Amino acid sequence: MKVSDAIAQRVSVRAFKPDPVPGSTVREILEAASHSPSGGNLQPWKVYALAGQPLAEFKAIIAAKLAAGESETPEYDVYPHSLWEPFKKRRFETGAQRYAALGVYNKDKAALKELGERNYRFFGAPVGLFFCLDRRLGPPQWSDMGMYLLSVMLLAVERGLDTCPQESWSNWPVSVRAFLNLPDDIMLFAGMSLGYRDPDHPLNAIRTVREPFDAFAQMRGF
Numbered sequence: 001m002k003v004s005d006a007i008a009q010r011v012s013v014r015a016f017k018p019d020p021v022p023g024s025t026v027r028e029i030l031e032a033a034s035h036s037p038s039g040g041n042l043q044p045w046k047v048y049a050l051a052g053q054p055l056a057e058f059k060a061i062i063a064a065k066l067a068a069g070e071s072e073t074p075e076y077d078v079y080p081h082s083l084w085e086p087f088k089k090r091r092f093e094t095g096a097q098r099y100a101a102l103g104v105y106n107k108d109k110a111a112l113k114e115l116g117e118r119n120y121r122f123f124g125a126p127v128g129l130f131f132c133l134d135r136r137l138g139p140p141q142w143s144d145m146g147m148y149l150l151s152v153m154l155l156a157v158e159r160g161l162d163t164c165p166q167e168s169w170s171n172w173p174v175s176v177r178a179f180l181n182l183p184d185d186i187m188l189f190a191g192m193s194l195g196y197r198d199p200d201h202p203l204n205a206i207r208t209v210r211e212p213f214d215a216f217a218q219m220r221g222f
């Protein structure tokens with residue numbers, strides 16, 4: 001598969017079939033992704049892959065907390081507290097696409113909550129990944145993490161698999177840290193669902209748009 005095709009075909013998938021992914025395939029992807037570049041070759045990524053019983057156990061822990069109305073102090077702010085244009089509109093539109101796909105009215109609090117909570121079931125994926133790094137590292141290393149995540153997503157596409165990267169997991173740092181037995185200096189950056197898409201689910205019909213080239217790039221001297 002061409003890199004261009006993998007980039008074009010990757011989308012965030014939010015409903016998966018339960019079909020398992022072989023451990024050898026998951027390992028192959030995570031290992032190949034370690035060829036991602038990182039400033040100073042720091043390789044800040046630490047990855048934890050859950051499937052089967054451990055995944056079920058972990059999802060049950062979060063489900064019980066959600067049912068009890070519990071929450072945790074997020075590991076970090078995913079967005080600035082008050083977004084401004086053009087980011088506000090883009091964020092609003094991607095949310096609106098999801099509500100429309102499910103026919104959810106945007107003031108239906110229960111339906112919106114349920115939509116958000118799908119994250120914490122890894123959207124039904126058979127594999128849940130957590131990406132962590134040393135909390136003393138800074139923005140350059142967070143960007144290295146992003147490169148590792150993208151490599152994982154493209155390697156998954158190459159193998160006919162789908163993903164959804166999930167910063168929403170940063171809302172459950174205490175539970176994730178306790179379950180994975182993470183040392184204090186390791187923080188949770190994001191999770192990721194990995195598996196085979198449910199092709200019939202309306203959430204998977206969503207295609208997000210991108211700004212036109214001239215809106216974000218300038219070329220000089222060509």
Ligand SMILES: Cc1cc2nc3c(=O)[nH]c(=O)nc-3n(C[C@H](O)[C@H](O)[C@H](O)COP(=O)(O)O)c2cc1C
Pocket residue numbers: 010011012013014094119164165166167168169190207208
């Ligand atoms: C680092 C990162 C974290 C994300 N976190 C979430 C998340 O928690 N839940 C979710 O449904 N989508 C999440 N997304 C997916 C974005 O919403 C998605 O990439 C964006 O809307 C563009 O759509 P596409 O991935 O289908 O091209 C995340 C994406 C990235 C890159």
